[in-house]
Amino acid sequence: MTDAPRVAMVAGETSGDLLAGLLLDGLKARWPGLTSFGIGGARMAEQGFDAWWESERLAVHGYSAELLVRLAGIVRIRQQLRARLLRHRPDVFVGVDAPDFNLGLEAKLRATGIKTVHFVCPSIWAWRPERVEKIRAAADHVLCLFPFEPELLARHDIAATFVGHPLASVIPLAPDRDGARARLGLAPDDQVLAVLPGSRRAEVAYLASVFFQAVALVQKARRAIKILVPAVPALRERIEAAARDAGVSGRVHIVTGRSHEVLAACDVTLIASGTATLEAALFKRPMVIAYRMHPWSWRLMRRKRLQPWVGLPNVLSRDFIVPELLQDAATPRALADAVLTWFDAPEAVQQVQRRFTVLHESLRRDTSTLAADAVAQLLA
Numbered sequence: 001m002t003d004a005p006r007v008a009m010v011a012g013e014t015s016g017d018l019l020a021g022l023l024l025d026g027l028k029a030r031w032p033g034l035t036s037f038g039i040g041g042a043r044m045a046e047q048g049f050d051a052w053w054e055s056e057r058l059a060v061h062g063y064s065a066e067l068l069v070r071l072a073g074i075v076r077i078r079q080q081l082r083a084r085l086l087r088h089r090p091d092v093f094v095g096v097d098a099p100d101f102n103l104g105l106e107a108k109l110r111a112t113g114i115k116t117v118h119f120v121c122p123s124i125w126a127w128r129p130e131r132v133e134k135i136r137a138a139a140d141h142v143l144c145l146f147p148f149e150p151e152l153l154a155r156h157d158i159a160a161t162f163v164g165h166p167l168a169s170v171i172p173l174a175p176d177r178d179g180a181r182a183r184l185g186l187a188p189d190d191q192v193l194a195v196l197p198g199s200r201r202a203e204v205a206y207l208a209s210v211f212f213q214a215v216a217l218v219q220k221a222r223r224a225i226k227i228l229v230p231a232v233p234a235l236r237e238r239i240e241a242a243a244r245d246a247g248v249s250g251r252v253h254i255v256t257g258r259s260h261e262v263l264a265a266c267d268v269t270l271i272a273s274g275t276a277t278l279e280a281a282l283f284k285r286p287m288v289i290a291y292r293m294h295p296w297s298w299r300l301m302r303r304k305r306l307q308p309w310v311g312l313p314n315v316l317s318r319d320f321i322v323p324e325l326l327q328d329a330a331t332p333r334a335l336a337d338a339v340l341t342w343f344d345a346p347e348a349v350q351q352v353q354r355r356f357t358v359l360h361e362s363l364r365r366d367t368s369t370l371a372a373d374a375v376a377q378l379l380a
Contacts, residue, residue, distance in 0.1 A: 004033035005091035005379055009040060009049070010081070010105070012058035012098035015275070017041030019119055019367075020096045022166055023143075024049060026372025037090075039081065052084065053077055058101060074101065082108055092379060094119055095138075099131070106138035115378055119143040119371065121153065121160065132156050141378050143371050146316060147362060161374040164365025167275075171260070171282040173360055180264035184255070186226060193218060193339060194266035194285070195229045195252070196259065196276050197239065203272050204235050204242070206292040211270055212246035213332035218339055219251055225343070227252040228266060230259040267349075268342040270335060273311050273324070281313040282360050284353040287322050288338040289314075290330040298327050313359070321355050 007027065011020040021043030027034050028047060036048065041055035058074055082105055085093065093109050095102025097120040106116040118139040124132050135142065135158055142160040144150055150160040178188050186192060195215060197208040215227055227248070231239045233256050243249040255262065259276065263269060263283040271277055273291040280287045289311035293301070309315045311324050323338045325331075342349060 004031040004035070006088070007034060007036040007375075008085050008088070008090035008093045009036055009038045009044070009096060010058075010094075010098065010102055011040050011044060011055055011096040012101055013055065014041065016096040016098060016120075017043045017055055018166060020044050020049075020094070021047055022368045023094065023096075023119065023371045023375070026368035026370075027375060029369075030372055030376060037088075038085075038093075039077075052081070058098065078105055081105070085109060085114070086112060089114060091115065092117060092375060094375070096120065099134075103131075103134045103138040107134070110138060110140065115140050117141050117143060117375055117378065120145060121149040124152070132158070141374060143374055145363075148316075161370065162365070163370040163374065164367045165278070165363040166367050167279060167282055168360055168363035168365075169367065171279065171360075173357065173364075175264040175283050177264055180261045183261060184228065184253075184258075184265050186228075186265060191222070191225045191343060192266045192268075193225050193227050194262045194269040194271070194280075195227060196262075196269060196271040196280075197229075197242075198272035198274065199232045199235070199276070201235060201238070202293070203274070203291075204238050206294075207272050207290060207330075208239055208242035209245060210292065210330060210332055210335065211290070212243050212248050212252070214270060214335035214339065215252065216246055216248050217332055217336035219248065221336070221340055222343065228262045229254045230262040231256055233257065268339055270339055273326075275312070278312040278316075281316075281356045282363075284356045284360075286342045286349050286352050287311075287313070288335060288342070289322060289324045290335060291324075291326050292330055293327070313356070316359055316363075317355060321352055 009020050011017045024036055024047035037050040039053045040049045040051045092115045094117045095106050099122045110116045116139050121142050121144045122131050136156055142153055144160050144162045145165045147162050150162050153160040195211050197211045198204050229252050231254050236256055243252050263280050263285055266285055269280050269285050269287045271280055271287050271289055273289050277289055313322055314320055325334050
């Protein structure tokens with residue numbers, strides 16, 4: 001395509017806005033006159049994106065009646081968006097993550113002849129393998145963050161490109177631990193544990209209490225260990241309450257945001273399973289991964305699980321290089337013991353840091369250019 005394309009996009013969360021912004025940057029380098037529109041956030045707006053709805057409209061917060069009202073609003077937005085896109089008929093539609101919202105929309109647009117791209121492969125390699133059929137129906141091409149995903153999708157006749165993970169370019173290969181410590185008021189020789197109980201309300205509800213009970217046991221064994229807790233602003237009060245209930249509120253330093261600084265500063269992290277574990281690995285920090293959820297959700301996940309690992313560092317390394325303690329196994333004593341083991345094993349720490357450096361290098365790519373190239377080939 002020689003003329004600048006018209007690109008429709010949907011990005012429903014902050015992480016999606018970041019990825020979409022990178023893609024738009026690459027596309028505008030190729031086509032300065034490109035127009036883009038749909039649902040997006042601040043990073044996309046910086047690239048001239050016309051947001052018909054803000055990304056925040058797709059976020060789901062709270063429970064019960066509030067949740068139902070919110071979901072009803074999201075369904076209406078999707079219906080209105082689909083109708084509007086069918087009238088405007090963009091050259092390509094890019095759904096950025098948010099598979100529950102985007103895959104169905106992509107399939108309907110693709111059925112009318114609009115080219116479709118899905119950015120971020122749904123984790124069919126972890127669970128819900130049946131979703132691969134939805135991906136095949138929805139996307140002409142998938143942009144993947146992890147190197148093993150294109151081969152997996154190819155087995156199901158789905159075209160895909162590995163474009164690297166943007167976090168691997170944002171986080172330096174050699175993090176500045178001393179600088180991060182100075183900014184957080186810590187000494188270079190302090191022993192520091194970072195505690196990250198999650199960024200979602202449900203994660204904090206299930207993990208914060210047990211994490212802080214583990215912290216109490218860690219500090220009982222090693223009073224000198226400093227505790228840092230980066231808190232999502234909306235969840236800070238809940239995290240502070242959990243620390244008080246565990247009797248450690250006066251012995252932990254809770255900061256709003258600043259998770260990257262905290263991970264750069266720490267020696268070890270006790271962390272909820274999720275993207276934050278990948279961030280910790282890119283900062284080369286040994287960790288103890290934990291997760292708890294509603295018992296029904298746990299039973300469902302266990303039935304649909306496809307591999308022995310849950311934490312991203314272990315999934316990507318295809319090995320249990322850091323401990324995972326899930327559901328009933330995530331007791332305060334077990335978590336504390338696993339954390340203390342890292343403080344007592346400098347050789348093991350060095351070994352895992354070497355593994356994480358290899359992982360970091362494997363994920364570091366020019367995401368903006370590679371993603372734009374894949375879209376351009378689809379439009380050719």
